[in-house]
Each structure stands twice: as C-alpha cells, then as structure tokens.
Amino acid sequence: MEYKAKYITDDIKLSCYEDKFFKSDISFECHMLIWFISGETKIVQADATYLFKKGDIFLIPRNQLATIINYPKDGQPHKTVVMHLTADMLKNFYADLDVKPDVRHSQRIQYYNNHPLLESCLSSLIPYFEMQEIPQNIASLKITEAISILRAIDKGIDNVLANFEEPGKIDLAAYMEKNFMFNLPLEKFGYLTGRSLTTFKRDFSKIFNITPQRWLTKKRLELAHYQFVEKKMKPIEVCYEVGFENLSHFSYAFKKQFGYSPTELLAAKN
Template sequence: MERTSEIIFDKLVYSCAFETYRGHEEFIPDHFLGFQLSGETHAFHDKGKTIIRENTVVLVRKNQLIRTIKYPSKNEKYQFVSITLDQETLREYAAENKMTVSEKFPDKEKLFFEPDEFFKGYFVSLLPYINKTKTATSRLAVLKMKEAIELILQNNPEFKNLLFDFSEPHKIDLKEFMNKNFMFNVPVETFARLTGRSLSGFKRDFSKSFNNTPKQWLKEKRLEEAYYQIRHKNKKPSDIYLELGFENLSHFYYSFKQKFGLTTSEV
C-alpha cells in the first residue's frame, strides 16, 4: 500500500494515499487548519465520527485523541494538507494584535468553514511548496501560519476564544473521560495530560475511581466492549480489534479466551 505523510516545511504537512488507509491513534497537541484536496477523511473522536469531505476546510482543535480512515476518491488519490498553529506563533500573534480571550469557547461549536475564495486561495498558495517548486524560509513559514490565523478570525472573530486560550487542560472527571476514550491505544501519560493531571496524580486518582490500575482496567474494558459487539451486534473480531485498542489479532484472541473462557466463535 503506497502512502505518504510529509512535512513540507516546519508546520505544513501533506498526506497522500492511493488506497484506503487506517491511521493509528493520534494525540493532537496543537490546533491545525486543514484542507481536503481530494478523497475523504473519516475521523473518530470522543464525540463520535466526523467526515471531512473533498473541498472542505476544517479547524481541528488541540488536546484531543483522534483516529482516522483515509479514503481516496474514485478518480483521485487521497490528499489532505494541514498547517499547525503552534502555541508560540499564536502567543506572538496575540501579543502583536492585543488579542484576549473574552469567554470560554463552546465545546460543540462547528469547526468547519465554507471553502470561500480566501481559504481556497490560501491553500493554493501552499501548493508550490508541496510540489517542491518553491522552498519556504522559516520567516515565510511563520507568515503563512499567521495568514491562516487571520483567515480564521475573518471567518468568525469568536474563534479568538479558542485560538488564544493558553490555559492548560483543567482537571476533569476521570470516569467520564476514560469511559469515552478507553478505545484509544495511547500511553497512560497522554490520558494523564488530557485529564489535567500529572502521571502520578492520574494513577492515584484512577485507583480511587476504578479500584484498578490503568493498564488492567483498559484491557478489561476493551474486552467487555468486544464481547458486547461480538455477541449482540454480530461484529467480527477482525473488524473491531484495532478500533478497541488492541495492537494485533492474535493477542486479542488470546486475551479474550483468557478472560471469558470462550473463543470468539463460541460466543
């Protein structure tokens, strides 16, 4: 399967795939602005599923877990280009333009933009760097990031409350978060950060909430969900083991039999 994901300059990333490709879990540490040049991206996150269709501009917010499936179109390969809006550049922009946060940005606010002539023009201006006909200096890279910020704010000034909120993730309800995100196969350190805790604080609070270690609880929770999907939704193990955070099918079969005393076919 041929695919590429290439960093063109500092914060500009170009992804390409010629066949359907299932991505791994990703922790998104910074906001990024993306454009679906061709094909579709199906993104799975704690609030469900989002489909990013061809010719769509999307702002992906920082500090979240996401898993993607990349689908080429019938006549064109999969292509997605994104530019990261890192904290340093956002802080610099906020200082230069005296931008302040007036209120908390709504968690369910729509993050898609109509691909108007300004957004289209912006991403067209990035194509020479993707096609390697031009090379960007570090100064130009920063200018392109700031241009992206300008376009977002021009589309909706209230996005300042999202972009310039530099507060660290606050301590959130551990049980609610873990029950929504247990299927993401990421390090415990990532779960700790996203719940606003140090690693030691996360393990301590986890033990109090679940009376178990994170590793053991995650394994049991994923197996229980697998049992439910196989027994009650007639799902095939090969279709769900990756989605539930298992790294390979043989380990899933072994763990399932060990926990339930039955094979998946016997269930």
Template sequence: MISPNILYSCYVTRNLSNEQFIPEHIFLYQFSGSLIINDAEKEYSVQTGEFCLARRNRLAKYIKIPPKNGEYKTISVRLDQNFLKDFSREYEFTADIPATKDAVIKIQSQPLLLNYIQSLSPYFNLTTDSKNEQMLLIKTKEAVLLLLKTNPELKNVLFDFSEPGKIDLEAFMNRNFQFNIPMERFGYMSGRSLSTFKRDFKKIFKMAPGGSVASIKIKYKNLGDLKVSQPIYRMI
C-alpha cells in the same frame, strides 16, 4: 511536506493512523478521499472539498480513505500554542466565551479559504532555509487571519490557552481506555500530575496503573444482573 507546520499528505491505500493524541490545533483541507475521526464520543467525517479544524488536547483515532482508483490527499496547517500566543499579542485577538466542545469543527468552504489552499501549491517543493521558513510563517498567519475573517467565533477555540482541569477520572478512563497513549498523557488530559493520576487511579480501580507497557484489566461491579465487560487499559 512543505514545512513542519504546513503538511501535504498523499496516500494510495487505506491508512489507519497510530496518532491518538492531538497536541496542537490542525486546520485541514481534504483534497480527495475521506477522513474518519473518532474521539470515543462522536465520529466525524471529512469528505473531498471540505475544511475542518481538529482541536488540540484531544484523543482521536482516524482512518484515511482514498477514493476508488485514486489518491488520498490533504493539506494541513499546524497551529501550535507558541505561534498562536505570538499571534494573539500581535493582532490583539483573545477568547472571550467558552467554545464548542467538539473535537473536530467543520468549516464551511468559502472562496477565501479555497484561494488560500491553491496559493500553497508553489511552496510544495521549496527547500528548507531561513528565508523560506519566514515565507511559510507568513502563510500560516494568513491561514489564521482567513479563519477569523470567515469564522470569527473560532477565536474562542484558537486563543483559549487554558490547560485541562481536573475531571472525573473513572468516567474519563471508561470513555478513553481504547487509546494507547503514555500514562503521563492520561494524567495531563484528566488534569492531574503523574503521581496524582497514579494515586487516584489506584483509589478508584483498586489497583496500580502499572509500569511500562503493562496491560491492566479494570474490575467493574455488576449492576444488579447486568454484567459489564472488562476493557483493557494499556499504559505505556
């Protein structure tokens, strides 16, 4: 770790992450190995030497795969909403059109971005104190400025501060049932309060979503002679 917002990761074995909700944008560089990300709609692959931006408010499972006889290494920069709102006010950047819906955006490797990643190495062993935190805040700002310089369209992703709107709950749950996240998070992702989520869930699936650590089978209706399997929803 360099700081809470700039993280250096290293693994020697294949790692399946338990993190299934991406709360903030993450700018990532793949030093070595590969990263496989699946958001239930699409699978993304990030290979050695590639950059990407993982978007906030997304559900995803990911696998970290080290190279043969090598180590899996990444640098990731977390871009949280408070930081980006302050940045937006300071530099007067705003979103003006809807952005792509992809959970992961590939970013073309460019000298400016590679030089930035290399510039982080002196910070790897810094102790945590207020002066160092200020320097790392400057490095986080630098990351955003470089992203906007090389990929101006990313302003429509980074500075979109809107919250999830109310969506079709049945389609949402059918698509995302495999993610093991708290019930409150399912509600938030579908644009509902917890109470509204429970009410709508019961109305659609004819049963309550359950309490803590409850497994619930969702009843499907057969479509003609087609039998649909019954996924299990695990609510925490």
C-alpha cells in the same frame, strides 16, 4: 503502508498515504487545519463520529482525543494539506488584540466545508512543496492568512485559538469512562487529566481498584462486544474503533475474555 510527506516548514506539510488505510489514536499538541485533496478520513471521538472527503476543510483543536482512520478513495491516495497552528504562532498573532476567550467554549472539531477563502489559502501552498528553496517568511505569512480567514468566517473561533490554558486536574473517573477507547500512553492520559504519571496511576488505583492497563483492556472488550451485538459491526471496524492496534491480538483477547471469538459471536447472532 507507503507514506510520503513534503514540508514547507515543520508546521505546513503535504501528507500522502497510498496503502489501504492508516489508523492512529491521537491527541494533537496544537490545532490542526486540514484541507482534503483526495481520499477519506473517519474521525471517531467519544461523543461524535466525522467523515471527511475531497474538498473538505476542518480544524481539529488541540488536546482532543480521537481515533483517526485514513483511507484512499476512488483509486486516489489519501492526500491532505496540513497546517499546524502552534501556541507560539497564535500568541504572537493575538499579542496586540484585545481578545478574551471563553474557556468554557466547546473544543469540538470545526467543519468549514469547501469554503472558498480557506480553500484558496491552502491550495496556494501546493506550488511551494515543489520548490527547493522556500522564502523564509512564506510559512508565517500563510499561517497568519489562514488565522485571519478563520476569524472572519467563524465568530467563535477566538474561543478556540486564543485559549492557551493547559489541562487542569479534572474528574478522573468521568474522563476515563468517556475516553477509554483511545489507545494512548498513560502519560498522555495523565497530562489530559492534569496529573503526572505517578499521580495518575495512584489516583486510578484508588478509584478503580485495578491497574489502568487491565481496566482499559476490559472496557475496550466490553465495548467491542456491544458493537458486535447491537450494531452488527465487522471485526476489523470494531478492532480499531475500540482501541486495539492489531486484529489478531484483538481476537485473541476477545476470546480469552468471553470464551468465544468475534466471528463465532457474529455467526451465532446471524
């Protein structure tokens, strides 16, 4: 895979994937505002799947688990402008505003189609990626502009951007049953459920009576089996969407669990 990135600052980049596809399981530490120049992205979450393409603009809230698969499209690379809306930047922005966010508000991906104000803001960044020296305050001004536009066109966005609470201790069993397909380090699962790694492992063992890794593998393979039988999906699609990183390893683990390979199962069903 050939990946190229150009930066104005660490918080604003032009991202380009030119190979067949790129897949990652991610929980972002800050909000991500993304504008599509070309290519296609499939984002799979526990309760929704999104497909974004050229011209689309969307915001991924922080601490949201997602499988992200980036594809080139129509002979063009997967190319996006990505803006990080960090907690420090947002705290400075909201410091003098009387905003009380509803922390119960759903932290879902926000889709803005090809909104002209946002598109104008983000497309205006393109010339800066070619400059050798960038004016020091340009990134801050552009991020402030983007936040201001978001607040103008989305009356509920303050509930997302002005919510600075960290994850609290939540129901571990319910969270893991919902999010087991995301291939993240156990430390990240611990953080997102309000636990240290040690506490996460201890609580997990008490609830499931098995190690986290063995439980995760079993659950992912059971989901894969369901996808094959009920949805007739291809092995390459299932492999990445249930939390595996390598098709050969997935096929080996699947056969070890069920006694037959994905291709053998699909052949029998057909």
